[in-house]
Amino acid sequence: MRLDQAFRLSSILLAATSFASLALAIVLPQWLLTLAGVAFAMALLRTNHASLISGLLLHLRFSALTWNVFLLLAFVGFWIDLLLVSQELLPAGIHFLVMLLVNKLSNLDQRRDFLHLYAISLIALLASAALTTQVWYAPFFLVYLVAGVWTLLLYHLVKERDEYPGDQPTGIDEAPSPSSLAHITSRFFWTTNAMAAGAFGLTVLFFFSIPRIGVGFFQNNHRESLRTTGFTEQVDLGAIGPVKQDPSIVMRVELPDAVGDESRREPLYLRGVAYNQYNGKSWSNSLSHRRMLTELPQGTFTLRTPGIKPSAAPARGLRQEILLEPLDTAVLFGAPLPVSVKGNFLSVQSDLMGSLHLPFPSHTRIQYTAYSLPVTVISTEARATAFLYPEFVVQQYLQVPAVDARVIDLARRVTQPATSVSETVRLIHTHLLTNYRYNLDVPSLQSAHPLEDFLLTRKTGYCEHYATAMVMLLRTVGIPARLVTGFLATEWNEFGHYYTVRQRDAHAWVEVYFPQSGWITMDPTPPAPDATMPTWWQSASSVMDSLRLKWDRLFVHYSASDQFAVVQGIRESGEVVRAKMSESLTAMLGQGSTMLGRFMKALTPAGIPQTAIFLIMAIGASYVVMLMLRQLGNGAARQDLYSANQRVVIILYSTMVDCFAQHGIVKPASATPLEFLRHVREQWSEAWPSADALTHLYTRVRFGHAPLTAEELSAAESLLHRLRTLGRSAPPSQKR
Amino acid sequence: MNSSQSIKSLQDNIAQVIKGKARVIEMAVVCLLARGHLLIEDVPGVGKTTLAHSLARSLDCSFKRIQxxxxxxxxxxxxxSVFNxxxxxxxxxxxxxxxxxVLADEINRTTPKTQSSLLEAMSEAQISVDNHTHPLRQPFMVIATQNPAEYHGTFPLPESQLDRFLMRLRIGYPTPDEEKKVLDRPPSLHPADEIQPVLNAQHIVDLQAQAEKVQMEDSLMDYLLAIVLATRHNNLLSLGVSTRGALALCKAAKALALVRDRTYCLPEDIKELAPTILSHRVMLNRSQGVRTKSFEHTERVIQDILDSVPVPV
Structure with a gap:
């Protein structure tokens, strides 16, 4: 490949990368995309000098005037765009930028045209950076960096060649004229790539190490909120059905304290809103009055739960780290039953049924920690035949709309054998689980009596039908219950160790009231048949998702508190490492003897290969030890460059020089000891005798290797002391 | 008589003749003890020949003068070789x-052919004639003089020859007081004829051996090499100091330490000797607009270099 060709190609690659990232970040008009594509294709074809098409293209040049008119039109178009069409600076500017790009691509003749192209592509890349926080930007950026390094190096080579045409080596025969790529070896190629990667690594380092102030710029970036169903004041029966196919991600949940086999996580219920009123077609919440929760320190908001101190609740509960995508609802989710949330919230509200709400839906992704206490039936209530319910519960949770008599009949029939309340609940639960079929294709909204349809005639349905049926059956036999909507997280991401919760995981289930125990979670819906995906695809998508989560966590939402956490983590792990080191050292001493015994055993004929391995390892280890010892020896030798006496007098002499420096008599680096002594005599004759004695002691010991006696040392020290006091009591009079 | 006393007596003996030039005498003695050869460069009539003469007379050994x-x-x-x-x-x-x-008086007045016949004698202390090698006597020292003020009919010494002189000295004019003392002397007698030898050849050989044993600390060696290296990288100089030059400085510094009654070198020794020993071994850059051999100029450049090289602490 010729130098010119390589240069053109890498320039076009550079421009193409930035254009592609721009096109992905913002929706460009169709005609603009086409225009740019044509320009790129033409530029690419032109790089190939020999072909017929490029010959044709060479004739197909527009004159400079045409391009000037084109640019003028583009500029006018920019103003029209800005004022009338898009009415915003950013899109209009980007459209204009693409026009400029097209112009430059079609007129790559001189070197400065290439420079302009680089400038335009840099602006395009920056613009797309400002427009997106998506993870796909990273590879584009990397390619841009690599192409940028190539291009600039090639640019320099081309420039050198053009400016100094005579300097080219002419010794080689077939050769290649100056414009060949003779000196661009694979080493050159890899060096440039390594340089680009190094620049990228440095950027990452800077990104993480430069202190953050406040919140990130991208954190406040507006995004499209996800539209959810099932969390409004009133929910029609069957509203969740349509979203059961939607794979968009709603939230991701980590269980930092959970232990056990990670590959088979239990499904996790994430409770959203509860409903208590059913009118035959839709559920509503008559207890929607919300009150503010008081904030404990560190942004923790706790529900007042009887019997549990607010401050103690987080310590006992199940901790969930939740990263919630921007939704159109203000509900905060948590495993049943959430008792406390911790996050960067202004305020948190709760209604009387334990749902948590923000004051308004968030337009950004929010991250919070929820603490939940699972509720189970306590043993005294498990066998009770009847309960006396409080007045409030009777009023709110036993309401039943006018239902078909057959439903009441069914309830009675199912619960006939029951001997206790919990037995009754269990019978209804099993009845629904076993006798009904899960099916999403239910024309529910047309039906006037969806509940009766489900229970008596069709006998197929999905979670809402099951839950509604169970609540109604329970209420019919006098047990208070309510419907809960939320998500059922089943998708465990093994790579990121978190649950991925999607729109299609939306779910509805039942909570049954026991006076002492509280609200017990029950799910009458049988598990949906698995939507089977090819496993490689599944794992690839989960890797991709965990990558995306990491990108969001590490880059988009990286903040000062994260930096602080990193520093703290490093310090803690340092302590852990120290503790482990001492632990393993003691363990090693103990294991040494057993190792030796095993080694001796391995020396038997059967274990010869093992012995060989052991021997090789031992030789390697001793070699390493030897190297280390030699290193240490070198270090020691370097230390012994000066004898102890020499070091002492060097210190003494330097102290003296410092002392004089404090009085304004500075020793230049190039002055020898005796020269400095003469200088001292001229400047400050009182100090001279001491300096003279010290200097001579210094030269004798330092350069003559004379022994240093204790008397000499103490005399020298007293001389130094005298020098200091002399300076203090009588400042040098002759000092200039 | 120990070494310091003998050196002292030698210096005193010469000082009877050369008045007020203690430093020059010291340098000449250093040159002798370092087994070097001396080039004295100055205007006529300041005692170049007299210095050589009195040094030779102070030693009980043979002395020849070549004009x-x-x-x-x-x-x-x-x-x-003559046919017998x-x-x-x-x-x-x-x-x-x-x-x-050997006093080579006005060495730059002879042709390069003759000048270069000194080369072998000066560096190897031997002479080859007709396929026969004749060793010279020990100690062997060439003292050459030359007059920088005259240019007509002179042949400047080639670089290779200059490099073989250990040091190049200037004597300079005496102070008026000292000059008066010179005038006071009876004119009938050559001053150098008055003095008596104080040391013999064996003494000198012993002292030379002693000078070689003077120790030079490792860091001083580095200091010396740093100076030499600086002359090679100085852009005022087109030619830096050779390895022979570095060796000469080392030898001379040891001899100076012995002259000053020390068994070890000090940074002083190197720094003081450097201009004398190095200035004739370097060449000034012609582009700097100065004549190549200007004595003052090269000495100043060397002095600047010395002021830039840090002394080891």
Whole structure:
């Protein structure tokens, strides 16, 4: 490949990368995309000098005037765009930028045209950076960096060649004229790539190490909120059905304290809103009055739960780290039953049924920690035949709309054998689980009596039908219950160790009231048949998702508190490492003897290969030890460059020089000891005798290797002391 | 008589003749003890020849003087093989170079051919004539003088020859007081004839051996090399100091330490000797607009270099 060709190609690659990232970040008009594509294709074809098409293209040049008119039109178009069409600076500017790009691509003749192209592509890349926080930007950026390094190096080579045409080596025969790529070896190629990667690594380092102030710029970036169903004041029966196919991600949940086999996580219920009123077609919440929760320190908001101190609740509960995508609802989710949330919230509200709400839906992704206490039936209530319910519960949770008599009949029939309340609940639960079929294709909204349809005639349905049926059956036999909507997280991401919760995981289930125990979670819906995906695809998508989560966590939402956490983590792990080191050292001493015994055993004929391995390892280890010892020896030798006496007098002499420096008599680096002594005599004759004695002691010991006696040392020290006091009591009079 | 006393007496002896030039005398003695050769460069009539003379007279060893003129031939100084009729063979008649101290007066007045005949004698202390190598006496020292003020009919010394001189000295004019003392002397007698030898050849050889044993600390060696390296990288100089130059500085510094009654070198020794020993071994850059051999100029450049190289602490 010729130098010119390589240069053109890498320039076009550079421009193409930035254009592609721009096109992905913002929706460009169709005609603009086409225009740019044509320009790129033409530029690419032109790089190939020999072909017929490029010959044709060479004739197909527009004159400079045409391009000037084109640019003028583009500029006018920019103003029209800005004022009338898009009415915003950013899109209009980007459209204009693409026009400029097209112009430059079609007129790559001189070197400065290439420079302009680089400038335009840099602006395009920056613009797309400002427009997106998506993870796909990273590879584009990397390619841009690599192409940028190539291009600039090639640019320099081309420039050198053009400016100094005579300097080219002419010794080689077939050769290649100056414009060949003779000196661009694979080493050159890899060096440039390594340089680009190094620049990228440095950027990452800077990104993480430069202190953050406040919140990130991208954190406040507006995004499209996800539209959810099932969390409004009133929910029609069957509203969740349509979203059961939607794979968009709603939230991701980590269980930092959970232990056990990670590959088979239990499904996790994430409770959203509860409903208590059913009118035959839709559920509503008559207890929607919300009150503010008081904030404990560190942004923790706790529900007042009887019997549990607010401050103690987080310590006992199940901790969930939740990263919630921007939704159109203000509900905060948590495993049943959430008792406390911790996050960067202004305020948190709760209604009387334990749902948590923000004051308004968030337009950004929010991250919070929820603490939940699972509720189970306590043993005294498990066998009770009847309960006396409080007045409030009777009023709110036993309401039943006018239902078909057959439903009441069914309830009675199912619960006939029951001997206790919990037995009754269990019978209804099993009845629904076993006798009904899960099916999403239910024309529910047309039906006037969806509940009766489900229970008596069709006998197929999905979670809402099951839950509604169970609540109604329970209420019919006098047990208070309510419907809960939320998500059922089943998708465990093994790579990121978190649950991925999607729109299609939306779910509805039942909570049954026991006076002492509280609200017990029950799910009458049988598990949906698995939507089977090819496993490689599944794992690839989960890797991709965990990558995306990491990108969001590490880059988009990286903040000062994260930096602080990193520093703290490093310090803690340092302590852990120290503790482990001492632990393993003691363990090693103990294991040494057993190792030796095993080694001796391995020396038997059967274990010869093992012995060989052991021997090789031992030789390697001793070699390493030897190297280390030699290193240490070198270090020691370097230390012994000066004898102890020499070091002492060097210190003494330097102290003296410092002392004089404090009085304004500075020793230049190039002055020898005796020269400095003469200088001292001229400047400050009182100090001279001491300096003279010290200097001579210094030269004798330092350069003559004379022994240093204790008397000499103490005399020298007293001389130094005298020098200091002399300076203090009588400042040098002759000092200039 | 120990070494310091003998050196002292030698210096005192010369000082009787050369008034008020203690430093010059010290340098000459250093040159002798370092087994070097001395080039004295100054205007006529300041005592160049007298210095050489009195140094030679102070030592009980042979002394020859060669007046270099433009028609002098190599055989005139080295010696010549003459056919001996009785023995029917060629016989080598040694020239004036076969002496302990040789004064080469006005060395730049002779042709380069003759100048270069000194080369072997100065560096190897031996002479090759007609396939025969004749060793010279020990100690052997060449003291050359030259007059920088005259240019007509002179042949400047080639670089290779200059490099073989350990040091180049200037004597300079005496102060008025000292000059008066010189005038006071009875004019009938050459001052150098008055003095008596104080040391013999063996003494000098012993002292030379002693000078070699003076120790030089490792860091001082580095200091010395740093100076030498700086001359090679200085852009005022087109030619830096050679390894022979570095060796010369090392030897001279040891000799100076002995002269000053020390068994070890100090940074002083190196720094003080450097201009004398290095200035004739470097060449100034012609582009700097100065004449190549200007004495003051090269010394100033060396001095600047010394002021930039840090002394080891």
């Amino acid at each position: 270099f003129t433009s028609d002098l031939l190599p055989s005139d100084i080295v010696g010549i 009729r009785q023995k029917q063979a060629f016989e080598f008649m040694p020239g004036p170079l076969f002496a302990n101290i």
